[in-house]
Amino acid sequence: MTPSHTNLATGIPSSKVKYSRLSSTDDGYIDLQFKKSPPKISYKAIALATVLFLIGTFLIIIGSLLLAAYISKGEAGRAVPVLIIGNLVFLPGFDHLCIAYYASKGYQGYSYDDDIPDFDD
Structure with a gap:
């Protein structure tokens, strides 16, 4: 007496499973x-x-006003670090916003999947 085999996924004995032959035109792929x-x-x-982008823009504006001595007289020495930090913050924000805009409009070579990092864990 041979032991009966059971399909582990469904619990159906293998003797009751019906198989059918694939058609000869089927290459094993579906369009989906x-x-x-x-x-x-x-x-x-x-x-x-x-x-x-917004923080960088704010710092660049403040740094420019400090450099032009419009905000306070004699404080031009503080303008250079504010401008440097403003540029370092502005550039990545502007770059990613441009990529997101071009990806939303469907331009060739821009996509959300490849160019914008995904922070969803």
Whole structure:
């Protein structure tokens, strides 16, 4: 007497499972597996880029006003570090906002998946 085999996934004995032969025109692929899924938009990364852009813009404006001595007289020495920090914060924010804009408009070579980091864990 041979032991009966059971399909572990469904619990159905293998003697009751019906198999059918694939058609000769079927190459084993379906169209759905080649369909591109919609891009996953990372709203956290775009929000961070917006915050960096706004802080950088604010620091550049303040640094320019300090350098022109419009805010306070004799404080031009503080303007250079503020301008440097403003540029270091502004540039990545501006870059990522441009990439997000071009990706949203569908320009060739820009995508959310490849160019914008995903912070969702």
